[in-house]
Amino acid sequence: MKNITIIGTGYVGLVTGVGLSEFGNKVICVDINQSKINDLNAGKVPIYEPGLLDLIRKNVNSERLFFSSDIASSIKESEVIIIAVGTPQSKNGSADLKYVFDALDSISENLNSYKVIVTKSTVPIGTGEKIITKLKKKYEDNIDFDYVSNPEFLREGSAVKDFLWPDRVIIGTNNEKALQIMRDIYRPLYINKNPIQRAAVETSEMIKYASNSFLALKISFINEIANLCESVGADVHDVAIAMGKDGRISDKFLHPGPGFGGSCFPKDLEALLSLSKEHSVTMETLQAAIKANRNQKERIGEKLDRLVSGGIKGKKIAILGLTFKANTDDVRESSTIDLIKFILNQGGFVNAYDPIANESMAKIFNDIHYFDNVYDAICEVDALVIMTEWNEFRALDLNRIKKSMRNNYVLDTRNILNMKELSEQGFVYDNIGRIKI
Numbered sequence: 133m134k135n136i137t138i139i140g141t142g143y144v145g146l147v148t149g150v151g152l153s154e155f156g157n158k159v160i161c162v163d164i165n166q167s168k169i170n171d172l173n174a175g176k177v178p179i180y181e182p183g184l185l186d187l188i189r190k191n192v193n194s195e196r197l198f199f200s201s202d203i204a205s206s207i208k209e210s211e212v213i214i215i216a217v218g219t220p221q222s223k224n225g226s227a228d229l230k231y232v233f234d235a236l237d238s239i240s241e242n243l244n245s246y247k248v249i250v251t252k253s254t255v256p257i258g259t260g261e262k263i264i265t266k267l268k269k270k271y272e273d274n275i276d277f278d279y280v281s282n283p284e285f286l287r288e289g290s291a292v293k294d295f296l297w298p299d300r301v302i303i304g305t306n307n308e309k310a311l312q313i314m315r316d317i318y319r320p321l322y323i324n325k326n327p328i329q330r331a332a333v334e335t336s337e338m339i340k341y342a343s344n345s346f347l348a349l350k351i352s353f354i355n356e357i358a359n360l361c362e363s364v365g366a367d368v369h370d371v372a373i374a375m376g377k378d379g380r381i382s383d384k385f386l387h388p389g390p391g392f393g394g395s396c397f398p399k400d401l402e403a404l405l406s407l408s409k410e411h412s413v414t415m416e417t418l419q420a421a422i423k424a425n426r427n428q429k430e431r432i433g434e435k436l437d438r439l440v441s442g443g444i445k446g447k448k449i450a451i452l453g454l455t456f457k458a459n460t461d462d463v464r465e466s467s468t469i470d471l472i473k474f475i476l477n478q479g480g481f482v483n484a485y486d487p488i489a490n491e492s493m494a495k496i497f498n499d500i501h502y503f504d505n506v507y508d509a510i511c512e513v514d515a516l517v518i519m520t521e522w523n524e525f526r527a528l529d530l531n532r533i534k535k536s537m538r539n540n541y542v543l544d545t546r547n548i549l550n551m552k553e554l555s556e557q558g559f560v561y562d563n564i565g566r567i568k569i
């Protein structure tokens with residue numbers, strides 16, 4: 133087992149730090165944000181991730197997990213330094229590496245012994261080479277380090293599970309010693325299966341972008357199939373089931389919806405597209421996935437405007453689900469942002485409810501009404517729109533809702549409501565790509 137410092141305590145850094153301490157390593161999670169570190173040391177977790185708080189408590193109590201803002205001494209006492217800071221999208225679509233290079237500066241100022249420097253943040257292909265060159269230029273050959281690319285494949289809402297039971301762990305390095313050290317910190321994964329795959333640094337960086345881009349393309353594809361299903365009278369639910377039975381396709385990520393959001397897919401696709409343009413390599417599939425997603429977000433507002441008799445103007449709309457998907461508190465690039473903008477621009481009014489993210493959305497829209505439960509949110513509204521697939525939305529009391537709404541329009545953008553029940557209750561409803569009952 134090793135002494136590890138993780139720089140950055142966001143979704144990726146915190147889950148990685150907790151996961152590696154769970155594997156038996158001694159891990160210090162560091163951040164420049166002192167209040168974040170204070171909260172973590174007080175047992176407060178800044179993000180919503182099922183299972184994370186329990187694991188933090190367990191590993192802090194076992195003295196394997198620590199939180200500190202003293203980056204210098206943490207680096208000095210660690211053998212493995214993992215960069216897990218944000219790489220936000222810059223204006224031209226490429227990834228902004230400011231925080232990565234700030235972290236690298238902290239590392240290079242504290243290289244008091246051999247270290248494995250690991251980038252877990254999603255970085256453009258070729259960044260590893262730049263990091264190695266920058267360090268070698270500064271120290272020539274009188275420092276001892278090796279570099280590793282170790283991208284993450286964590287989904288928000290299931291990040292702990294995805295870390296502890298990964299499909300694969302990619303170790304991008306051309307150095308045997310560094311590879312062995314990385315195998316050592318992930319050793320418990322050998323117990324069930326050995327998901328560790330070695331690759332060259334650039335290959336490892338490409339694996340991350342290619343994986344995310346393909347998943348996003350798959351979502352844009354099923355969304356467009358759903359849209360065509362609506363016009364030709366096919367049912368996308370049955371199409372997806374039949375497609376998914378083909379092992380080459382798999383049934384995962386074939387759920388049509390309001391368009392993908394989150395802090396990864398949108399920015400990763402733009403970053404890869406930006407890189408492909410730099411290299412004058414055409415990537416039509418990438419452009420198509422991005423454009424189809426933008427169209428899907430716009431389409432939701434248009435569907436609602438057509439569904440509600442007389443259009444949205446002057447109507448009160450309840451939106452259930454504010455985040456980019458269920459089981460998270462993250463509203464970044466959420467399709468609900470586009471929908472709220474559309475409703476307000478059309479002269480409609482919004483009642484909003486999310487099980488955990490009302491506050492997050494209120495930072496973007498402070499001129500809509502937020503409720504702390506579904507049934508208050510839908511009281512006296514003309515239409516109800518479901519935007520995320522929280523389980524509590526799957527089990528709505530439609531009879532109670534019908535009596536409480538002023539009108540009877542329902543738009544289910546996640547296809548989670550029972551159409552037979554909607555019809556029986558007298559709702560005028562729409563969804564994505566289904567044959568109506």
Ligand code: UDX
Nearest residue numbers: 284285286287288385386387389392393394396456457
């Ligand atoms: C994604 C990747 O899945 C993960 O491997 C990577 O490390 C980070 O980016 P995340 O963005 O957290 O994870 O969530 P994910 O579950 O992939 O969903 C992304 C978006 O796609 C959400 O808006 C979700 O609603 C949407 N989606 C997902 C669909 O619309 N249909 C699907 O079938 C699956």
